[in-house]
Amino acid sequence: MTDRVILHVDADAFFASVEQITNPFLKGKPVVVCGLPLEHGVVTAASYEARPYGVKAGMPVAQARKLLPDGYFVPVNIPKYLFFSTRLLSIYLQMTPRVEAYSVDEVFLDLSGVADPWKQAVELKRQIAQETGLTVSIGIGPNKLIAKIASDLDKPDGLTMVLPEQALQVLGPLPVERCPGIGPKTAANLKALGIVTFSDLAQVPLAKLRWWFGKNGEKLYWAARGVDETPMVLLDQLPPLKSKGHEITFDQPMRSVEAAQAVIWEISGRLGFEFRSQQRLAGGIRLKVKPVGGKAVTRQTRLLAATADERVIAKTAFQLFRQGNFTELRGLGIYGIYLVSSVKDQNQLHLFPEDIPGEERLQTAIDHLKQKYGEGIVVPALNLLSSDFKGSGKG
Amino acid sequence: MIEEIGEDVKVLASFVNGKLQPVIFKWRNRTYQPLTIASSWSDYEGQFKRVYFSVLTDQSNLYELCFHTRNFQWCLVRIHHD
Numbered sequence: 001m002t003d004r005v006i007l008h009v010d011a012d013a014f015f016a017s018v019e020q021i022t023n024p025f026l027k028g029k030p031v032v033v034c035g036l037p038l039e040h041g042v043v044t045a046a047s048y049e050a051r052p053y054g055v056k057a058g059m060p061v062a063q064a065r066k067l068l069p070d071g072y073f074v075p076v077n078i079p080k081y082l083f084f085s086t087r088l089l090s091i092y093l094q095m096t097p098r099v100e101a102y103s104v105d106e107v108f109l110d111l112s113g114v115a116d117p118w119k120q121a122v123e124l125k126r127q128i129a130q131e132t133g134l135t136v137s138i139g140i141g142p143n144k145l146i147a148k149i150a151s152d153l154d155k156p157d158g159l160t161m162v163l164p165e166q167a168l169q170v171l172g173p174l175p176v177e178r179c180p181g182i183g184p185k186t187a188a189n190l191k192a193l194g195i196v197t198f199s200d201l202a203q204v205p206l207a208k209l210r211w212w213f214g215k216n217g218e219k220l221y222w223a224a225r226g227v228d229e230t231p232m233v234l235l236d237q238l239p240p241l242k243s244k245g246h247e248i249t250f251d252q253p254m255r256s257v258e259a260a261q262a263v264i265w266e267i268s269g270r271l272g273f274e275f276r277s278q279q280r281l282a283g284g285i286r287l288k289v290k291p292v293g294g295k296a297v298t299r300q301t302r303l304l305a306a307t308a309d310e311r312v313i314a315k316t317a318f319q320l321f322r323q324g325n326f327t328e329l330r331g332l333g334i335y336g337i338y339l340v341s342s343v344k345d346q347n348q349l350h351l352f353p354e355d356i357p358g359e360e361r362l363q364t365a366i367d368h369l370k371q372k373y374g375e376g377i378v379v380p381a382l383n384l385l386s387s388d389f390k391g392s393g394k395g
Numbered sequence: 396m397i398e399e400i401g402e403d404v405k406v407l408a409s410f411v412n413g414k415l416q417p418v419i420f421k422w423r424n425r426t427y428q429p430l431t432i433a434s435s436w437s438d439y440e441g442q443f444k445r446v447y448f449s450v451l452t453d454q455s456n457l458y459e460l461c462f463h464t465r466n467f468q469w470c471l472v473r474i475h476h477d
Contacts, residue, residue, distance in 0.1 A: 083438060
């Protein structure tokens with residue numbers, strides 16, 4: 001395992017940096033990328049110039065505006081970030097086919113067997129800066145865990161290499177929060193037990209960690225020693241999706257059942273189209289409702305037969321919605337769950353086009369229109385009647 | 396400050412090394428000559444590509460132009476005032 005050489009490449013403040021590249025007026029200024037709706041959403045990303053003011057991802061926009069009244073607040077633009085993410089990916093793939101896309105702005109590259117990974121990393125940074133204008137921070141290590149921790153040690157625009165024999169020395173004094181997978185809750189639990197650093201964690205016997213944290217205890221035990229044998233998940237080895245859905249957050253609280261129904265149809269239409277395009281079927285439906293001033297509530301049900309039919313998705317989601325006594329909503333989401341491939345589960349193939357049921361023919365025709373002109377070309381009439389909600393999507 | 400516009404504009408464009416590039420655009424009867432193309436990116440609406448350009452015409456205004464391959468129409472999406 002010590003022969004492995006893994007690079008973790010993290011695009012620095014990616015969303016905010018893309019905004020600064022595409023708008024030179026924002027260069028060097030505190031940029032806050034906000035989820036929609038702009039005034040009621042949350043901060044999606046903050047540039048390095050905005051961070052000293054305490055602005056960070058996940059914070060309500062209103063709070064960020066108080067901390068940074070002179071900041072530049074820009075709406076999130078996912079297609080633009082995906083364009084730059086794809087450009088980065090094509091640069092990585094020029095270096096090696098062994099690429100794991102960890103997220104939209106992070107990848108792992110497997111450079112095992114490469115003579116001088118440091119030189120390769122320097123060249124990679126130069127090429128990225130030249131072709132995209134972005135900076136990245138790179139960590140090099142004998143496994144994914146150490147590479148990821150290393151990339152975080154020198155940001156932005158950093159390059160850190162941790163050799164196998166240096167791993168314990170480097171990890172030892174670091175706080176346990178630096179370990180991927182240890183969130184604030186686990187860190188707090190560990191702190192309560194007197195475990196603050198990787199060194200502290202390495203002192204705890206495996207049996208004790210198992211007793212405290214169950215299955216995760218074993219992961220913590222090995223992480224403390226810099227051991228990680230997680231394999232690369234290459235681009236053609238992505239695990240099948242288990243669920244897929246979309247959520248909408250409303251500008252104003254939504255009060256009427258009719259408006260909720262319109263939202264349910266809108267999301268269901270999008271989901272049905274995506275499932276059919278990707279040859280997937282949902283074996284169940286999950287509804288997520290966010291009441292005003294309360295925690296999100298989820299309800300789900302299994303379907304008798306897996307489907308990609310938006311009418312079934314919408315009707316099921318609406319039934320779930322009616323089971324709750326929701327009055328004021330700030331958001332709503334629908335997920336298809338227990339996803340299966342429709343290729344395996346195709347019902348019956350029709351020999352002649354006229355044998356295809358009318359509804360199926362209609363749906364196919366609508367799908368063709370959506371594929372050609374975009375999803376907004378056909379919408380349920382219900383959504384044209386309802387003007388009670390304005391919102392922004394996610395997911 | 397960002398000003399959302401979303402209006403069709405007339406654009407004189409050139410192809411340089413196989414790449415589309417706006418040269419001059421006319422909006423609300425005024426002609427703007429882009430000095431610098433700060434950046435460009437693209438996305439899709441259905442199967443049709445949309446190409447975006449952020450162009451600087453002076454030191455204080457940045458215009459975001461979009462070329463839609465469905466109808467070969469240009470649109471001024473928004474203006475960023477410094």
